[in-house]
Amino acid sequence: MSRTPQDSPGLTVVHDAAELVVGPDEGTSVVVLEDAAFAALDGEVVAVGPTDEVLAEYPVADADTAIDATGKTVLPGFVDPHTHALFAGDRSDEFVAKLRGATYEEILADGGGILRTVDAVREASDEELAANLTGHLDAMLAHGTTTVEVKTGYGLDTETELRMLSAIDAAGSDHPVDVVPTFMGAHAVPRGMDAEAYTESVVSDQLPAVAEQGVAEFCDVFCERGVFTAEQSRRILEAGRDHGLTPKIHADEFAAIGGTDVAAAVGAASADHLLHTDDEGRDVLVEAGVTPVMLPGTAFGLGADYADARAFLDAGHEVALATDFNPNCFARSMSFVATLASVGMRMTPHEAIRGVTSAAAGALDLDDGTGTLRAGSPADAVVLDVPTASHLSYRFDTNPVSTVLKSGVVARE
């Protein structure tokens, strides 16, 4: 039975799972139970363990929602901590141009890429923007995502950045997926301005207006060769922090220009991409407690070398994973990200599961148990029609998700 999120979910029981992932272990992997169940009351997990023990306390007969997961695998709902999922227009022609040899940086420097999407977003109505995002949230939910971060950054002026935040708020408040909004006015330098003047306008004009609107939780910057320098990135993130926004940063995607030092200096929640991060950059992030977020879909789409996830994992540090869904990386499925993380970055399936659940929640500073299925966690869960958790990475043909629970309610089946 499916209820709307507004209803009181009562007792939810998911039982007889062949495997159930509880949450992180003491290393970089996850704790997996066999023949397991969990029970939730009003959207909060109250018991996890062997099916017979959970059902002795919370019988199926008493449940408002009961799911028989025999032969299936249950995971915490996926958390996607890095997306640019609110956009308009179509850049599939750039995909073809890249196949013919054009690079991402050349396309952006020529006024394409992000700047073309900015044109399309400025022309779109508020309703169109919110509807576009709703469609993408539907697709993400169908693939098991129950919490997603969405960035602005296709407005590049105060009015459109605020419109983007309103659209994120409108789509998110009307959808089962939890949406975490990030202000990213410093996503590119708009045509006709230089980076220094634009940095000043982000700090002096956009950020105060964003803070007054009160929707954004994080502030992000594209710290990159030809976009924003480390110094400009730091100024923007510090100003954002002064306005109550937690810093995040796009670092080392095409070149290492000091983004990891900035991340550490401003106390960023995460540093994302990290395709060109060396040992020193890695140590800087780890010592500062910045969560590394890797986006293997971006490397896959660009035909670039993958980030060095193993360097973090082998040193005992976890790695978060995200889709980076945007017009340059049309990927909404976290299970495909898990496959790319395993094949491209040699992450074990269990490390990848941690990457798309609890580690990803860490990249969003979520400390309420999101990304785990333990007593006290939100009852956000994915039932996969596969016999073991490792199949999340192993399979890359059809969507393995059979049911998605959000706060104990069936949100998708």
Ligand SMILES: N=CN[C@@H](CCC(=O)O)C(=O)O
């Ligand atoms: N690299 C910067 N931003 C996005 C791409 C956005 C776009 O190309 O529209 C990213 O994280 O990959």
Ligand SMILES: [Zn+2]
């Ligand atoms: Zn990004």
